[in-house]
Amino acid sequence: MGNAVKKTFLYCILALLTLTFLFPIIWVMLxxxxxxxxxxxxxxxxFPRTPTLDNFIAAFNKGDFGRYFYNSAVVSVSSxxxxxxxxxxxxxxxxxxxxxxxxAIFIGFLATLMLPLExxxxxxxxxxxxxxxxxxLLGIIIPPAATPTGVFLARQYFLSIxxxxxxxxxxxxxxxxxxxxxxxxxxxxPLMSVLFxxxxxxRWNDYMWPLLxxxxxxxxxxxxxxxxxxxxxxxDWSSLLAMxxxxxxxxxxxxxxxxxxxxxxxxxxxxxx
Amino acid sequence: MKKSKDWxxxxxxxxxxxxxxxxxxxxxxxxxxxxxxxxxxxxxxLGEKVFIGFNNYxxxxxxxEFWGAFGRTAAYALISVPLIMAAALLLANLLVKxxxxxxxxxxxxxWPKMISFIIVGLSFRFLFGDSFGVINYILEVLGxxxxxxxxxxxxxxxxxxLATVWSxxxxxxxxxxxxxxxxxxSYYEASQVDGATSAQRxxxxxLPLLKPTTFLVLILSIIDVFKAYPLIKALTGGGPASSxxxxxxxxxxxxxxxxxxxxxxxxxxxxxxxxAIFTGIQFKINRGGEI
Numbered sequence: 001m002g003n004a005v006k007k008t009f010l011y012c013i014l015a016l017l018t019l020t021f022l023f024p025i026i027w028v029m030l031x032x033x034x035x036x037x038x039x040x041x042x043x044x045x046x047f048p049r050t051p052t053l054d055n056f057i058a059a060f061n062k063g064d065f066g067r068y069f070y071n072s073a074v075v076s077v078s079s080x081x082x083x084x085x086x087x088x089x090x091x092x093x094x095x096x097x098x099x100x101x102x103x104a105i106f107i108g109f110l111a112t113l114m115l116p117l118e119x120x121x122x123x124x125x126x127x128x129x130x131x132x133x134x135x136x137l138l139g140i141i142i143p144p145a146a147t148p149t150g151v152f153l154a155r156q157y158f159l160s161i162x163x164x165x166x167x168x169x170x171x172x173x174x175x176x177x178x179x180x181x182x183x184x185x186x187x188x189x190p191l192m193s194v195l196f197x198x199x200x201x202x203r204w205n206d207y208m209w210p211l212l213x214x215x216x217x218x219x220x221x222x223x224x225x226x227x228x229x230x231x232x233x234x235x236d237w238s239s240l241l242a243m244x245x246x247x248x249x250x251x252x253x254x255x256x257x258x259x260x261x262x263x264x265x266x267x268x269x270x271x272x273x
Numbered sequence: 274m275k276k277s278k279d280w281x282x283x284x285x286x287x288x289x290x291x292x293x294x295x296x297x298x299x300x301x302x303x304x305x306x307x308x309x310x311x312x313x314x315x316x317x318x319l320g321e322k323v324f325i326g327f328n329n330y331x332x333x334x335x336x337x338e339f340w341g342a343f344g345r346t347a348a349y350a351l352i353s354v355p356l357i358m359a360a361a362l363l364l365a366n367l368l369v370k371x372x373x374x375x376x377x378x379x380x381x382x383x384w385p386k387m388i389s390f391i392i393v394g395l396s397f398r399f400l401f402g403d404s405f406g407v408i409n410y411i412l413e414v415l416g417x418x419x420x421x422x423x424x425x426x427x428x429x430x431x432x433x434x435l436a437t438v439w440s441x442x443x444x445x446x447x448x449x450x451x452x453x454x455x456x457x458x459s460y461y462e463a464s465q466v467d468g469a470t471s472a473q474r475x476x477x478x479x480l481p482l483l484k485p486t487t488f489l490v491l492i493l494s495i496i497d498v499f500k501a502y503p504l505i506k507a508l509t510g511g512g513p514a515s516s517x518x519x520x521x522x523x524x525x526x527x528x529x530x531x532x533x534x535x536x537x538x539x540x541x542x543x544x545x546x547x548x549a550i551f552t553g554i555q556f557k558i559n560r561g562g563e564i
Contacts, residue, residue: 014367018381024396024439025384027407031399040405090293097286105290112301114552118500118521119545122528122537123304123311126318131299146296176285205389207503223391223503230395230507237399244392251387259380 025248032056032241039238055242065243067218068225073250075140075210075221076203082145083199084192090146091154091191092184096166106155113148117208125212139213140221144203150195157191158184197258204250222247311538318534329539339540341515342523349430349519350498353437357494358487360442365449366475379450383443390440394507397436398423426516429509433517436508441497445490452486453479485558492555496548520544 031039032055034048059065093099094106117124124143125134133139161184169179210224220228226247229240280288312329314322333339364382368375385393401408401422409419422428460478469477480487502521505511511518524544528537 010367010370010372014372014378017364017367018378021385021439021443022381024400025388027400028396042405042410044405044407044410086292086296089289093286093289097282097289099283099286102286105294109293109297110556111552112297114545114549115301115305116500116548118502118524119541119548120301120304120308121525122534122541123307124300125529126307127300127304143296143300146293146300151293170282176280176282180285180289201387205387205391207389207391207506223389226389226395227391227503227507230391230398231510240395241399244395248388248392255380255384255387259376 028241029245032245036238055238056246059239059242063239063243068220068222071137071219072204072221075137076200079141079145079203080196080199082141083147083150084195086146087150087154087195088188088191090151092158092180094151094155095158109148109151121212128213134213135215135219137219140209144209150199153194154191157188193258197254200254201251308538308541311535312542314535316534317532329536332536333539333543338523342518342520346499346519349434350495353434353498354491354494356434356438357441357445358490360438361445361449361490364442364446365453369450369453382446385440386444390503391507393436393440394504397432398508401432423509424513426513429513429517433505433508436504437498437501440504441494445494448486448490452483456482488558489555492551496551499547
């Protein structure tokens with residue numbers, strides 16, 4: 001086979017695969033702009049015949065979607081900030097200090113990967129109730145912020161900072177607190193952006209925590225609302241599709257801004273929440 | 274120096290660790306211990322806890338419903354995982370080559386991983402709708418009969434597997450790409466000189482050298498699939514007739530719909546053992562000697 005033929009063949013396969021991968025999302029996006037009468041017309045139309053924003057307007061007016069979006073934003077942003085702070089702190093402690101039981105505690109942290117929420121949902125629910133976090137956004141902000149993956153990533157990052165740097169600062173009379181706040185934090189921006197992307201993605205897309213913690217509709221997150229509305233007997237597809245499309249926008253933005261760090265982070269971590 | 278406000282070098286690590294340690298202790302370790310204890314009780318969450326020893330476990334292992342959910346989950350893993358891995362490896366192999374628009378292709382393959390399982394489930398439910406879905410339309414155009422995708426057990430299971438592969442392949446593709454990039458170019462050059470075909474190169478060089486990555490992907494995707502619930506919840510709700518109900522949904526329903534907290538905790542412990550085995554293996558291969 002000639003090289004040119006080979007290349008063309010490769011691009012054809014890639015184009016076909018890309019189409020297969022993008023089709024579900026493109027179809028959902030296009031359908032969100034269709035009138036509900038057109039949505040179920042047979043044969044279906046690919047492009048909306050008369051594009052309309054009605055579905056989006058209906059989602060915000062009838063379904064209180066703005067509220068869910070706001071809740072999701074509050075939860076994702078605050079839980080992410082908390083996660084960045086505490087995971088950076090813990091990672092630095094593991095990487096740059098010698099203390100009793102350090103390695104045992106670190107292994108213990110990693111071992112909690114074996115205890116995903118799916119395994120402890122029954123007792124978690126009791127704990128959440130005991131701390132009066134049931135049906136409160138705090139219950140989906142605080143508990144998920146401490147992740148073994150976050151600590152692991154932070155530790156890996158700080159291991160590459162030379163000890164001499166810290167020693168020099170100590171000789172200059174800097175306190176441990178100052179070293180962390182003024183020397184370490186400003187140098188941890190790449191780490192923080194990786195933690196940001198992961199944590200934001202997990203929280204924004206999460207369904208299990210809200211499912212366990214939230215009861216009232218006015219505290220629903222986007223994912224909880226989508227799941228519950230889709231479980232109803234007669235599904236209101238037009239506003240559901242519109243909600244789904246809007247709910248993907250924050251991830252799209254994060255993705256476009258942080259693409260490089262994202263890929264790197266996935267490779268380095270190699271593990272999950 | 275303001276001694277009172279500053280951390281000494283002995284105290285500093287504990288101050289830094291404290292928030293994480295507290296959250297871990299309260300929201301992971303403590304619940305895990307509680308769950309273990311619950312599993313020996315009969316409890317509806319409100320009334321008295323009654324100690325019943327291993328009865329919850331005995332009940333689980335004698336329950337057709339448990340074996341159904343567990344067996345389905347195992348079968349689901351057995352079919353989806355190889356497909357996820359094959360798709361991920363194929364995509365990685367195509368994208369590791371020197372091609373234009375690499376970023377675009379890569380992004381379109383791992384974009385499904387960035388959207389929530391709920392949306393993945395909803396999208397596939399919309400696409401595969403029995404009477405209005407575009408997939409049935411495409412089938413009809415191609416001259417096939419339309420299929421009862423979501424009302425027939427077999428086809429519903431098929432759609433769940435398709436959605437799973439679609440949503441996860443891109444993530445593992447990225448891991449395979451980094452694995453492929455770590456194979457020295459000189460190996461391939463040498464084989465070129467020896468006149469190896471591309472199939473030979475793939476099976477004799479790529480695959481053996483990719484073994485650690487492959488194994489890691491295998492373990493991680495098994496764990497992923499065993500935890501599956503949100504995607505299925507939005508896609509089929511576990512139906513029709515429980516044909517797509519997996520272990521996590523079974524635990525959730527026993528615990529929260531039927532209020533069998535003790536029994537659900539015992540089920541969780543069984544799932545924990547399964548996940549612990551795979552996580553343990555992952556530990557071994559991923560960070561052997563690194564800690």
